[in-house]
Amino acid sequence: MSSHPHIVLPWVVRRTRMPLLTIRCVDCPSERATIGDGKFRVNCNGKLLGIWLLVNCASCGRTSKLSVHDRVPVRSLPAGRLAGYWADSPSLVEETLFDPLFARRNRFALDWEGRWELHAPLIPEEDSCVRIAVTFDDPVPVRPEWLIAHGLGISRGEIARRVRTDVPINRRTKQGFSFVLMEPVS
Template sequence: MSSAVRIHWAITPAIAPQPLINCNRCGGVKAYRCSGKFRVNANGKRIDVWLIYRCVDCDNSWNFGIFERCNRRDIEPALLQALESNDPGLARRHAFDIVALRNRVGRVEEFADVAVRKRLLGDTRESPAILELRLGLEMPTSLRLDRLLANELGISRSRLQALEERRLLVIDPDGAKALRKPARQGMTIRVDLAGEPDHEAIISAAGG
C-alpha cells in the first residue's frame, strides 16, 4: 500500500469584498473599499456603530451599519473597546461578511486572491505517493477549488479534471462539479499520484 502525506492548508482571503454603491461625487456606481475604521456615536444610553468604507476613486465615505440604536448595556465592554480602538481583526471580520453586505447593498464585488499557509501533519517516513490535503478557511472565498489546486500544486486544471475522472482525485464532502465550485472549510482532497512521474514535485509544491 502506498504511503500518504497529509498536509493542512490554512487559506486566508487577501482582499475584502467591495460593495458597489452609487457615489454622489463620481455620479455613478463605484466600488467602495473598507477603511478599517469604525465610527461610534453615543447618544445617551443608545449607541450606533458603522464600519466606514471609501470610494476607490474619490474617497467619498459610506457607512456600513454594525449596531443601530443599540442599548450600551447590550454590548460587551471588550467589544465596545475593540470598536472604539478600531481593532483590525474585528474590522476584517465585518469587512468579509459578504452576506451582511449583500443584504445591505445587493451588489458586491468579490476577489479570489488568497494566501495559503501549509503545514505538514505527522511524519512521512518513506516516499509518499498519495497526497491528502485538508482545507481550513479563515473566511469564505470565491476562489474555485480547481484554481486553488492548480495554483498551489503547479499543475493544470485539465489534469486535475482527468485525475478526478479516473477516481484518482477524491473530494470529501463530494458534490457535483466540486472542482468548479469555491473551496470550502473542512474539505479533504485525496490524490493518488502513484502513477504520476512528477509526483514528488507535486507533493513538494503541496508543502510536503
Template sequence: MSKNWVVVPTCLSIVLRRCHRCASGRFRANGKFRVNANHKFLHAWLLALCTECGDTTKLAVLERMNVRSVRPELLHMLHGNDPGLAAELLQDPVVRRRDVGGSGRTERPAWQSPYGPPPHRGHRGRWAPVPGVAWSRSAFRRGNLCDRCV
C-alpha cells in the same frame, strides 16, 4: 503523508457597492469605526473608502441600540478600531445584507499562499490542482489561469 497549509487573509474584503461620487462599484474597508451616541441610543458604522475616488461610506454595524444593551468589550473594540472586529463584521451576512443593497455581496480578501502570488488575470490555460491553495479552483472557474500561473 498529508500536509497542512495555513492560508491567511492579507487585507479586508472589498465591499461591492456603488459610489455616489464616481460611480465605481468597489469600497475597501479601512478598519475604522465611527460611534455616535444620541441620549440613550448608540449608532456604530464601519467606514469604507472608494477604491477610485477615496470617498467615504458608512456600513451600519449598530443602529439605535440601547447603550446598556451593548457589551462593554464590543464597545471597547469599536472605540479602538479593532481590525479583527472589522474583518469579522465584513463576513457577517447580517451586516452585509443590511448595507450592500440587499445582495450581501463582498469579494474575498487577498490571500497569502505558500505558492507565491495569485494567478495572472486575462491568461487562459490548463489547470493543475494544487492542494491547499484557496484560489486555484475559483480561478479555474473564471478561466483566469495560464501555464505560468500553476
C-alpha cells in the same frame, strides 16, 4: 498503486490584504470600496447608539458609512464590545466585515481577487499517494478545482484522473476540505 495516503500535507489559503467591498459609490461610477484604516463611527444620542463601519470609495476616496448597529440601547452591547468599537479594534473590524448578515444588510459583497495566496508545501516525489488537507484562514471563496490545478500545476483533465475528493470541485467554497492525489497512470 497504493490506495491509502502515506502522508498528509497541509495547504492553507491565507489573506495577503483585506478584501475590497463591491458596493456602489454615490459620487462616482466606481463599485469598489476599501475599509481604509478600519475605523468605526460611534454616535451616542441619549441612551441610544448608532455604530457604523467607515469605508472609502477605491476610486474617488469618498467616505461612506455601513450600519453595524442602528439606534440600539447602550446597555444592549457588552462593555468590551463597545470599547472595541470606540478603539477601532482591528479584530472587531475583521469580524464585522466578514459577517454575512452585515454584508447582506448593507448590500455589499467581498471581492477577494488578488488578495489571498495559497501556502502549499512541495509534494515529495517518492510518495505515490498523498492526502492534502486545505484550510482557510479567512472566508475566501474559491473553486477547489482551480485551487488544486494552481497548487499542483496540473490540468483539469489530470485532476479528473488523479484527484479524489468528497466535495464538488467546480463549486466555490470557503470551507476546508481534503483530497487524495493519486500517482500518475502510466
